[in-house]
Amino acid sequence: MKHILLAEDDFDFGSILKQYLELHGYKVVWAQDGKEALKLFSEEEFDICVFDVMMPKMDGFTLAEKVIEINPETPFVFLTAKKMKEDKIRGLKLGADDYIVKPFEADILVLRLQNILKRSKRVQAVREEIIAIGDYKFDATNHCLKLNGERQKLTEKETILIQYLYDHKNTMIKRENLLNDVWGNDDFFSGRSMDVFISRLRKYFKQDKKITIESVRGVGLTFNLE
Numbered sequence: 001m002k003h004i005l006l007a008e009d010d011f012d013f014g015s016i017l018k019q020y021l022e023l024h025g026y027k028v029v030w031a032q033d034g035k036e037a038l039k040l041f042s043e044e045e046f047d048i049c050v051f052d053v054m055m056p057k058m059d060g061f062t063l064a065e066k067v068i069e070i071n072p073e074t075p076f077v078f079l080t081a082k083k084m085k086e087d088k089i090r091g092l093k094l095g096a097d098d099y100i101v102k103p104f105e106a107d108i109l110v111l112r113l114q115n116i117l118k119r120s121k122r123v124q125a126v127r128e129e130i131i132a133i134g135d136y137k138f139d140a141t142n143h144c145l146k147l148n149g150e151r152q153k154l155t156e157k158e159t160i161l162i163q164y165l166y167d168h169k170n171t172m173i174k175r176e177n178l179l180n181d182v183w184g185n186d187d188f189f190s191g192r193s194m195d196v197f198i199s200r201l202r203k204y205f206k207q208d209k210k211i212t213i214e215s216v217r218g219v220g221l222t223f224n225l226e
Contacts, residue, residue: 002047002117006030007037007063008079009055013102017050020106026113034058041067046074048097048113053080053087064094072155073143075116077109085189092193095155099189115184119160133166134208134225145204152204157182161197165213165223174220 004026008014011032018028029044031037035057041049049067051060058066060078067074077098078091091099097116100109130146131138137146143159145152154162161182165173179186179194198213198221205211210226 001025001027003027003045004029004113005037005041005044005046005049007032007034007050007055007060008052009033010052017106017109021110021113024110034060034063037063038066041074042070048117049074049076050109050113051076051078053078053091061090061094064091064096068095068155072153073159075156077112077116079109088189089192092189093196095157095197096193097157098184112184119182119184131166133162134205134211136205136208136211138162138166147207158197158200162201165201166225169223169225172216172220172222175218178220 002025004021006014006018006021006028008017008030009032014030014032018030021028029040029046031040032055034051034055037049037051038058049064051063053060055063060080064076064078067076072095075097076095077100078096079100079102080087080091081102088099088101097119098112100112131140133145135147139146140159140163143154143156145154145162164178164182175191175194176186179190183190183194198215202213205213212224213221214224215221
């Protein structure tokens with residue numbers, strides 16, 4: 001049974017979501033403000049988190065930042081009534097796996113969570129050995145990159161993305177394929193999120209000149225590894 005942390009301050013909406021998710025076989029812990037959610041996250045292990053953006057005591061964006069500090073491997077989704085493009089981009093830049101604008105059908109949330117959890121299984125299913133990527137050591141199981149004794153902690157999405165790029169190294173990866181396989185869709189906001197993550201990976205691998213991520217505008221990219 002997958003364990004979900006739901007942070008939603010609207011009592012009626014939160015009650016409905018909790019009951020609906022439980023009907024679909026999830027174990028749900030519900031917090032009605034950001035501080036309560038952070039406390040629960042620090043005390044228990046969760047498979048995925050669902051955060052409302054506008055909450056008392058601590059907003060969803062701040063909550064997500066603190067959750068990442070505790071455990072960057074846990075995927076999370078934002079729920080919000082705000083339709084501002086800047087807010088959605090901010091959420092995806094934080095590493096959100098999805099950003100759902102209210103109102104929405106509960107079935108949509110369930111399907112999105114199912115897809116995210118399926119993608120998350122890729123991390124658990126990858127080879128257990130540490131992979132050499134140029135001068136780096138990639139440890140997918142423990143979500144980290146190692147170089148000369150230094151350790152770069154990775155979020156779950158960063159881990160999935162590196163594994164995907166490594167599995168398709170030295171070949172042109174179409175942008176829409178990468179977005180659909182890793183983000184679950186190829187819409188504008190996912191594309192912006194992907195660009196942020198690719199920029200982040202370039203920084204992670206910058207100390208090894210044998211590794212490059214080459215983008216071809218409008219086509220895709222190549223993860224070049226000599």
